[in-house]
Amino acid sequence: MADVSLAQVNDWLTRAKESVTENRGYLTELDSAIGDADHGSNLTRGFTAVVDKLASQPPDSIEALLKTSGMTLVSTVGGASGPLYGTMLLRMGKAVGESDTATPTQLGEALRAGLEGVVARGKAELGDKTMVDALDPAVVAFEEALGAGADAASAASAAAAAAAKGRDGTEPLVARKGRASYLGERSAGHIDPGSASVTLLLEALAAALSEG
Amino acid sequence: MIGIVVVSHSEPLALAAVDLAMQMAGQSPPSVEVAAGSDGGLGTDAVAVAAAIQRADAGSAGSGVLVITDLGSALMSSEMALELVEDVAGEVLLSRAPFVEGLVAAVVQASLGSSLADVERSATAAMPAKTAQLAGSDEDVSSTPAPTEPPGGTSRQASDGTAAGVESAATGESLEVEIVNPEGLHARPAVVLAKAAAALSVEVSITNVETGAGPAAADSMLELMSLGVRQGNRVRLAADGAGAAAALETLAKLIASGLGEGTGDNPPAS
Numbered sequence: 001m002a003d004v005s006l007a008q009v010n011d012w013l014t015r016a017k018e019s020v021t022e023n024r025g026y027l028t029e030l031d032s033a034i035g036d037a038d039h040g041s042n043l044t045r046g047f048t049a050v051v052d053k054l055a056s057q058p059p060d061s062i063e064a065l066l067k068t069s070g071m072t073l074v075s076t077v078g079g080a081s082g083p084l085y086g087t088m089l090l091r092m093g094k095a096v097g098e099s100d101t102a103t104p105t106q107l108g109e110a111l112r113a114g115l116e117g118v119v120a121r122g123k124a125e126l127g128d129k130t131m132v133d134a135l136d137p138a139v140v141a142f143e144e145a146l147g148a149g150a151d152a153a154s155a156a157s158a159a160a161a162a163a164a165k166g167r168d169g170t171e172p173l174v175a176r177k178g179r180a181s182y183l184g185e186r187s188a189g190h191i192d193p194g195s196a197s198v199t200l201l202l203e204a205l206a207a208a209l210s211e212g
Numbered sequence: 213m214i215g216i217v218v219v220s221h222s223e224p225l226a227l228a229a230v231d232l233a234m235q236m237a238g239q240s241p242p243s244v245e246v247a248a249g250s251d252g253g254l255g256t257d258a259v260a261v262a263a264a265i266q267r268a269d270a271g272s273a274g275s276g277v278l279v280i281t282d283l284g285s286a287l288m289s290s291e292m293a294l295e296l297v298e299d300v301a302g303e304v305l306l307s308r309a310p311f312v313e314g315l316v317a318a319v320v321q322a323s324l325g326s327s328l329a330d331v332e333r334s335a336t337a338a339m340p341a342k343t344a345q346l347a348g349s350d351e352d353v354s355s356t357p358a359p360t361e362p363p364g365g366t367s368r369q370a371s372d373g374t375a376a377g378v379e380s381a382a383t384g385e386s387l388e389v390e391i392v393n394p395e396g397l398h399a400r401p402a403v404v405l406a407k408a409a410a411a412l413s414v415e416v417s418i419t420n421v422e423t424g425a426g427p428a429a430a431d432s433m434l435e436l437m438s439l440g441v442r443q444g445n446r447v448r449l450a451a452d453g454a455g456a457a458a459a460l461e462t463l464a465k466l467i468a469s470g471l472g473e474g475t476g477d478n479p480p481a482s
């Protein structure tokens with residue numbers, strides 16, 4: 001089974017930037033319902049800075065690439081999404097190590113490490129109406145697909161589909177973490193913006209792995 | 213002296229809070245580093261917080277750094293910063309204190325040369341002190357919870373269940389003195405008293421005899437302010453152990469002299 005290359009990881013982040021930029025209005029609309037209406041612009045600014053940084057100083061390993069990307073998000077996103085996405089990418093990079101390829105199993109371990117980093121940083125659990133509600137089922141789906149013999153691209157597609165389902169499942173929930181939790185019961189009836197943006201990231205990953 | 217890092221979503225908010233706190237710090241303020249805003253706007257940046265922690269650590273010679281945060285992601289960014297810092301000489305502690313009150317208390321306590329743990333204790337005392345002060349302003353003080361833990365906690369019961377602590381208190385020294393300051397024990401005289409108390413080798417507690425509020429630790433400015441002492445109120449100073457009597461005498465003289473504001477008979481400003 002084909003390994004994941006450094007170029008594909010780079011392509012993932014480029015596609016992530018394009019996707020959050022295209023969906024900037026959608027993310028901001030979700031965030032204006034239950035947050036402070038800056039999720040779309042914050043992530044667009046952050047991922048644009050990531051792509052610029054990777055272009056000006058191309059890293060030579062997956063760990064270096066994800067570390068640079070994570071630190072750039074931390075410094076440019078501003079709200080809680082900065083440390084959360086930054087931690088996710090830093091932990092993913094550490095799990096892969098200083099190599100320019102990753103086996104599908106390593107990518108699964110990296111996604112698991114990224115999820116654990118997000119949970120440790122945000123202290124959110126499943127059902128709190130956060131990005132964890134999309135990321136957790138996505139990681140499980142990736143692992144199950146690999147276990148059933150799928151390649152990395154198919155596993156990433158399964159992960160993206162599971163994330164989208166998790167994202168839609170946040171709609172009736174009452175937020176228990178983050179800014180939306182200040183709204184209490186009024187947060188129900190809206191999709192969580194973090195669960196929507198992490199789904200975009202996983203869809204970008206599936207697209208990057210299905211090419212090249 | 214410990215270092216202090218201020219983490220805020222807003223740089224103007226952070227700078228104004230530091231300005232306010234520094235007015236209380238006297239001649240030897242601690243070094244205060246600010247990490248506020250993100251990418252020129254509102255927000256927090258864990259990389260900037262980590263850099264501020266490194267600067268505060270370098271300036272405090274291993275005695276420790278207290279990080280005081282405002283709301284939301286300020287705490288998350290600070291937690292992440294703890295993972296980003298490298299080769300830190302002293303302990304770094306994220307404070308549980310409220311932003312403005314905690315910063316003022318921490319800067320004053322740090323300027324007295326107190327340990328990291330003592331500065332954090334003083335900073336977190338800001339919240340119950342405020343609660344007690346409001347409750348005491350128009351209601352019976354005895355009906356409100358005391359700002360500090362009452363004596364007789366689990367540690368004493370663990371010994372033999374008898375009133376050992378009460379007995380040792382009975383052998384301690386105490387004396388009463390009248391507050392002459394026109395505005396009572398407000399912030400500036402409280403700092404003067406706290407500094408003098410911190411320089412003593414014994415721990416002194418202070419009770420407001422008129423209202424029963426206290427006892428407060430004499431070396432904590434915020435606890436002193438929470439006693440709600442007004443001009444003409446008598447306070448009881450108490451201490452145990454060797455040097456207690458001399459220590460109380462020292463503080464009583466300072467209080468009688470007006471804590472840097474002159475005596476009521478002879479106000480310095482008129």
